[in-house]
Amino acid sequence: MILLSNINHSDAYQLNSSTPQVNSVNPGNNSIIPKSQAIKLTFSKSIKLNKNSITLKNMDGKLISTNNKVSGKSLILTPVNQLKPGKYYLALGKGAVTDSYKNGNSNYKSCFTISPISLAQMKDGKSRVERFYAVNHRLPNYVSFGSKKIMINDFEKLLTTQNLKLNKTSSVKTYSITRQVGCIAYNISLSNKVVSSTSKCSCGACGDYVYHTSTYKNYCPNCGRYETLVWNPKGVYEGEWTCSYCDCDYCSACGKEKVHNHPKHLIKA
Structure with a gap:
C-alpha cells in the first residue's frame, strides 16, 4: 500500500526552516499601562527556551529579574518584583527561543510604560x-x-x-519709576521676578535715616504669592512695597513687614 502525503517537499522545507516570529506582545510596544503585569509574547509557532538572552531593563538601564516560561506558542515573563512607574525595555536576542527544528527567532525589541495617568x-x-x-x-x-x-x-x-519635558521659562516684564510725587525714594523698578528701590527706612528697623538700595524677590512672604508687590500705593513719604493681594506693607529699605513685631521680611534677591 502506498501512502500519499498532502504536503509536498517545498511546503515541508518551508515549515521546517521558517523561524519563530513574534505575532503579538502584551503590553504592546510603546503602550502605557496602569500597573505592573506579566509580559506575554505570542509567536507564529510553538517554541521552547533556548538560551538566556532575554532582558528587561528600566529607564536607568538596570536589569529587572523575571521568571520566564513557555506555553505552546507563548513566552511569558513575570517580574520577580512589582514594576514601579516608569519606562521598561524588553529585548530578545537572536535565538532566545527556537522551534522543534532548532530554528531561532530574530532580534526583537519592545518597550512600555507603567503610569497612573494616560x-x-x-x-x-x-x-x-x-x-x-x-x-x-x-x-x-x-x-x-x-x-x-x-x-x-x-x-x-x-x-x-514619552519624550516630554517641562518648559521652565517665563517672560520678564520690567517697569521703572524715576520719582513718585510726595516720595523721596528713587530708582524704583519692578518686574515679575524682583523689585528694587533706593529709599530711606520707613519702619525704624534700620536704625538710621540714610538711603539704602535694596532688591527683593517679587514675592509676599505673608500670603505666599508671587508677582503681587506694588510700589507705594498709600503714598508713604519714604516709600514702601505693598502686597496687592493681602495688603501687607513692607519697608522698602530693610524689607520688614511694618506691623509691630510682625515676623515676615521680604526675601532679598
Whole structure:
C-alpha cells in the first residue's frame, strides 16, 4: 500500500526552516499601562527556551529579574518584583527561543510604560504646570488629576517616558519709576521676578535715616504669592512695597513687614 502525503517537499522545507516570529506582545510596544503585569509574547509557532538572552531593563538601564516560561506558542515573563512607574525595555536576542527544528527567532525589541495617568493626562498636566511656573517662577509641589496627586519629581519622570519635558521659562516684564510725587525714594523698578528701590527706612528697623538700595524677590512672604508687590500705593513719604493681594506693607529699605513685631521680611534677591 502506498501512502500519499498532502504536503509536498517545498511546503515541508518551508515549515521546517521558517523561524519563530513574534505575532503579538502584551503590553504592546510603546503602550502605557496602569500597573505592573506579566509580559506575554505570542509567536507564529510553538517554541521552547533556548538560551538566556532575554532582558528587561528600566529607564536607568538596570536589569529587572523575571521568571520566564513557555506555553505552546507563548513566552511569558513575570517580574520577580512589582514594576514601579516608569519606562521598561524588553529585548530578545537572536535565538532566545527556537522551534522543534532548532530554528531561532530574530532580534526583537519592545518597550512600555507603567503610569497612573494616560498620555492625554500627561500633556494636560504639563500645560498646567507650565502655566503655574510662568506665574510663580517655581514648580508646584504636586500635580492633581481628580483625587490623585503626583509629586512633581515623579511627574517629570513620567513625562520623560514619552519624550516630554517641562518648559521652565517665563517672560520678564520690567517697569521703572524715576520719582513718585510726595516720595523721596528713587530708582524704583519692578518686574515679575524682583523689585528694587533706593529709599530711606520707613519702619525704624534700620536704625538710621540714610538711603539704602535694596532688591527683593517679587514675592509676599505673608500670603505666599508671587508677582503681587506694588510700589507705594498709600503714598508713604519714604516709600514702601505693598502686597496687592493681602495688603501687607513692607519697608522698602530693610524689607520688614511694618506691623509691630510682625515676623515676615521680604526675601532679598
